[in-house]
Amino acid sequence: MRDKLKAIVEQSGTPAGFAFAMSVQALIVLSLVTFSIETLPNLSPATRRILWWVEAATVGLFTLEFLLRLWVADRPSQYAFSFFGMVDLAAILPFYLASGFDLRAIRSFRLLRLFRLIKLARYSKAVRRFHRALILAREELVLFFCVASILLYLSAVGIYFFENEAQPKAFASVFHSLWWAVCTLTTVGYGDVYPITVGGRIFTFAVLAVGLGVVAVPAGIVASALSAARDTDRKV
């Protein structure tokens, strides 16, 4: 019987295993929705009570699943200290320890359990291909990350000298200016901080002319490395 359960719990290839994996995933999504609803302000006490019961039931089922996995594992200790084992434990522990208020954040880590999905066969191939693409483009990505960091810092220092006098609050220090640099170079542009001096605006233009490339090129590198990895796949 242990072998039968083991097959169901650890292999998602069989119909029973697939059904088990999917039920667990559904439970995770349910527990995340519950968690999100709990953050809503002005909930009635009745709703709070219902949410608590859903949470308790979810944790109960998660605990059962955790014990099941421990039981069917070839070496329970290895499972318990594996990445997924610790994530599984982190998903239930806060409830038992909880006085409840500060540990709520940890509950959102249950999301990590969704990554078990990746073990499903087909996407496992796509993940491995993606992994190979990252290795292929590793050096370029590190290089661009370094250049982007240096550019961010230089932009922040530059805009600080242009705007500090005109807007002593928004650009109070290099650290404040870094926030502007992040918003601008990623082209998010919330509009809470922006240059108003002529010098600052010309500097922004210069930074963007260089910076757009530095920020946008890595995505293109990953995409073309992915298509190279797919080509290799097909040839083998």
Add this chain to the structure above:
Amino acid sequence: MRDKLKAIVEQSGTPAGFAFAMSVQALIVLSLVTFSIETLPNLSPATRRILWWVEAATVGLFTLEFLLRLWVADRPSQYAFSFFGMVDLAAILPFYLASGFDLRAIRSFRLLRLFRLIKLARYSKAVRRFHRALILAREELVLFFCVASILLYLSAVGIYFFENEAQPKAFASVFHSLWWAVCTLTTVGYGDVYPITVGGRIFTFAVLAVGLGVVAVPAGIVASALSAARDTDRKV
């Protein structure tokens, strides 16, 4: 005579068929323009009356076209329940049923009729190529969509814990924070919600450093899959 009409209505390769298809397309665009104008506030009753007559005439012609298509179809029932048949019906029905106020939205579905354009030969090839590219890159796209969803949720939870206290209204719950996450990770950045705490800003930077790639890479994947599909086309 039925065969002659059938050739005109169903094949856009002949001059007469092309003219017919183009007239229908023009009529659809006209009816969409009429619909858009009707949403303008403060229209004079005279304008409203003209718009109603244009609408009535359009629907009349659409009804004629629908009956014509029914008549020339080899199996009328098959046409009536096909995707395009139902879109064609949805384009005229609201007018006949209408007390007119809530069904207006359905009229915009006439837009879907524009997709008949795609049947025109040349673009049919481009559509098929695009379809092949999507199949080629399907697994990667699903993977990135999942990762993007998880990232969106994690970002929303994270920013909620950083900003909830400082801005209890803008970041009132995880659901409110999700709106921020959507605006930020797509780099739209309306500026209606943005972090103001130091922690929230550093978190935003970290999320963007990872998230920009997750959002931008899929477009690159589609583009390179399209160029791979074009290569295959030329070799065959």
Add this chain to the structure above:
Amino acid sequence: MRDKLKAIVEQSGTPAGFAFAMSVQALIVLSLVTFSIETLPNLSPATRRILWWVEAATVGLFTLEFLLRLWVADRPSQYAFSFFGMVDLAAILPFYLASGFDLRAIRSFRLLRLFRLIKLARYSKAVRRFHRALILAREELVLFFCVASILLYLSAVGIYFFENEAQPKAFASVFHSLWWAVCTLTTVGYGDVYPITVGGRIFTFAVLAVGLGVVAVPAGIVASALSAARDTDRKV
């Protein structure tokens, strides 16, 4: 002597021809800077007078150049009615006709004269390569442009129904909503109009999930077509 001048005016390969072409380009940039300065508010009459004299001198030199080109052309009428001939004429005519106020806009068309630069040999090759890339990807680009237009319109209709009641001014009609759709799908996000209802925000998310790809993929298509065109160049 006419042959000598012809070589200088029409061929930028020789040192004298290159110098002539560059002087004209410099003159164009000067006249554009003058034009831009004239739009500044609160100019002193003295500055205005100087600007008028610079403008008069520029137009004088442009007129000389135009007459020179007419004279050396094999068939003057052909030059006069060519694209560049008409641009050259449009650059000087407003000054002679002018009562000056409404024709100012035409002066900015002098910018088009800068495109002569493209005739310089090396970039001519890059332009031809770009042209070939556009032909290669023409069908996909037209397809994406059509889909983007339809998506823009559908987004505008959708957000109109979600937001019209809550923000009757910002989303007053489908035309007003189109402005929102343009700002959002291009990820510019000025922040002058944005959804505030829950439905509108979920709709925005759905539109962006699809729309980001539709807007970003064409750039990737052009880039990969360009690299394909470069490959062909090297093989030949």
Add this chain to the structure above:
Amino acid sequence: MRDKLKAIVEQSGTPAGFAFAMSVQALIVLSLVTFSIETLPNLSPATRRILWWVEAATVGLFTLEFLLRLWVADRPSQYAFSFFGMVDLAAILPFYLASGFDLRAIRSFRLLRLFRLIKLARYSKAVRRFHRALILAREELVLFFCVASILLYLSAVGIYFFENEAQPKAFASVFHSLWWAVCTLTTVGYGDVYPITVGGRIFTFAVLAVGLGVVAVPAGIVASALSAARDTDRKV
């Protein structure tokens, strides 16, 4: 002994050389952090004194390093006038000359010293590949840069004529409009300036339809040139 020191200072391949290079890098980062903290407003005099001592110690170590490099160089004058030699000097000189207030900006140039990192073997290869990619795509990049500049200017002139009357302050001149053009075509969209007239909004749409490509394509060109350069690397 001089030869031994020379190996440590100039070659980062040996363990001792690597340790030396890393210590210098750490010192640079420390001095940049100090510099950034100094820009914070409302620092207590005690903090200011600590920061001054950290700065003095850093400059002392930098001076030692500079003298060391001068001593071990085969030709000291060649090092002193090389790019990195002058950057190294610029990193320490302001402190000795300083009455301190206006020279602060130069301190941020110490960041340039971080580029020594690039000499580390592996990334040196990635930099050379990136260099080759830039050469490969040089002509296209120059072409797009020119077209982008012309488009920026034309957009600014266009929006000036549409919006100047309605918003005489935000669009006061072509130069003011250029700021709008930069913010819009890079899709940053701060929201401090945006069109409000119907004509201006339609013009914005037209500009974006063309401009998004002009701005986004170069990143794709660089990415595909990089993957072409990587292919060449592997074949050789």
